[in-house]
Amino acid sequence: MGGIGDDSRTARIASTRAFFAPRAVGWEDRFPDDGPRYARAVADLESPAGGTVLDAACGTGRALPALRAAVGPAGTVVGVDLTTEMLAEAARRGRNSVAALVLADAMTLPFATGSLDAVFAAGLLPHLADPVSGLIELARVCRLGGRLALFHPIGRATLARRHGDEPDPEDILSEGRVRTALEGTGWSCDLVEDAEDRYLVLAVRVNGGVPARQAGSEGA
Numbered sequence: 001m002g003g004i005g006d007d008s009r010t011a012r013i014a015s016t017r018a019f020f021a022p023r024a025v026g027w028e029d030r031f032p033d034d035g036p037r038y039a040r041a042v043a044d045l046e047s048p049a050g051g052t053v054l055d056a057a058c059g060t061g062r063a064l065p066a067l068r069a070a071v072g073p074a075g076t077v078v079g080v081d082l083t084t085e086m087l088a089e090a091a092r093r094g095r096n097s098v099a100a101l102v103l104a105d106a107m108t109l110p111f112a113t114g115s116l117d118a119v120f121a122a123g124l125l126p127h128l129a130d131p132v133s134g135l136i137e138l139a140r141v142c143r144l145g146g147r148l149a150l151f152h153p154i155g156r157a158t159l160a161r162r163h164g165d166e167p168d169p170e171d172i173l174s175e176g177r178v179r180t181a182l183e184g185t186g187w188s189c190d191l192v193e194d195a196e197d198r199y200l201v202l203a204v205r206v207n208g209g210v211p212a213r214q215a216g217s218e219g220a
Contacts, residue, residue, distance in 0.1 A: 008129055009105075009107070009129070012128075012129045013082060013105065016082050016083065016127055017082060017083050017084075020059070020082075020083040020085065020086055021083055021084070021085040021086075022085075024059075024060065024083065024085035024086045024088065024089040025085075025089055027059065027060050027086070027089065028060055028062060028093075031153065034062065034153040035062065037153040037197065037198050038062050038063045038066060038122070038151070038153065039066045040198075041063075041120070041122075041149055041151040041198065041200055042063055042066035042067055042070055042120060042149075043066070043070070044149065044200060044202060045070070045118055045120055045147055045148075045149040045202070046070075046118075046147060047067060047070040047071050047075075047117060047118040047120075047147070048071070048075075048117050048118070049070075049071060049072045049074070049075065050071060050072060050074040050075050051071050051075050051076075051117030051118060052071075052075065052076040052077075052078075052115065052116050052117050053067050053070070053071055053075065053076070053077055053078070053116065053117060053118045053119070053120065054078050054079075054080060054109075054111070054116050054118070054119045054120070054141070055067060055077070055078070055079040055080070055099070055119075055120045055121075055122075056080055056106045056109070056119055056120070056121040056124055056138065057080070057081055057082070057106050057121060057122065057123065057124040057127070058079030058080060058081050058086075058087075058090065058099075058101070058122075059081055059083075059086045059090070059122070059123075060086055060089045060090045060093060060095070061079050061087075061089075061090030061093065061095030061099065061101070062122075063120050063122060064077060064079050064090070064095045064098050064099040065095065065098050067098075067099065067120060068098035068099060076100075077098060077099035077100070078099060078100045078101075078102055078111075079095065079099045079100070079101050079102065080102045080103075080104045080106060080109065080110075081101075081102075081103065081104075082103070082104070082105055082106070084103060087101045087102075087103060106121070106124060106128070106134060106137065106138075107128065107130075107133060107134055107137055108137065109137055109138075109140075109141050111141040112141070113140050113141065114140075114141070114142070114143040114144070115141055115143070116141050116142045116143065116146060117142075117143060117146050117147070118142070118146055118147045118148070118149075119138050119141070119142055119146070119147070119148045119149070120149045120151065121138070121148070121149065121150050121151065122151045122152060122153075123151075123152050124150070125150060125172050125173060125178075126171070126172065126173065131172045131181065132181050132184070132185060135181055135182060135185040135186075135187065136185045136186065139185050139186030139187060139205055140186075142205045143205065144205055144206065144207060145204065145205060146204070146205040147202065147203070147204055147205070148182075148187060148201075148202070148203040148204075148205070149200065149201065149202055150173075150178070150199075150200070150201040150203075151198070151199065151200050151201075152173075152198065152199040153197075153198055154196070154197060154198065154199070155194045155195050155196050155197065155198060155199050156171070156173055156174070156194050156199060157194075157196070158196055158197075173194075173199065173201075175192045175194065178192060178201055179192060182201070182203050186205060186206060186207075186208060187203040187204065187205060187206065188203060188204045188205075188206045189201065189202075189203045190202045190203060190204060
């Protein structure tokens with residue numbers, strides 16, 4: 001019988017899909033200038049040639065060609081998203097020729113522990129009901145020394161102004177909170193860049209910080 005946690009997860013998944021599904025077609029057309037920013041962020045991730053990399057919450061797969069270029073033909077690129085329509089749009093744009101597209105929840109990834117060399121995640125954390133648990137799950141699937149990029153093509157202040165607000169100093173992407181969250185979940189934070197034209201966090205997977213129940217799981 002499902003508990004409160006199961007109900008919360010189900011509600012989050014339903015809400016995310018309800019928001020993104022009708023917006024999938026034409027999503028990239030709304031933000032035509034973002035492509036080079038994605039490519040630059042992928043370059044900063046420094047995925048190893050021949051490595052296995054994940055785009056968590058890949059959406060329409062805008063980062064996937066750059067990730068493929070980074071790891072080369074011998075590497076493996078996987079894009080995971082919660083919304084069927086986003087993955088369909090990624091395939092329509094030909095991104096399934098450079099990456100495997102997988103329908104899955106970033107909170108319960110279908111990968112073995114320590115199986116990935118790098119993770120790219122654009123806009124993921126604010127959509128998670130429990131961002132800290134999300135970072136734990138990303139740490140679980142990434143090998144020691146593996147790399148993480150948390151990215152958004154505009155900075156927090158720019159995004160807040162777009163919605164007529166000011167950035168929340170306590171949100172998960174604020175420098176203090178994201179550093180604390182990363183360093184408590186198996187990551188060493190190397191960079192927090194919150195500029196007008198992009199938000200980028202870079203971290204490296206280190207020992208410790210992952211609770212035993214997560215470290216021993218294999219995802220869903």
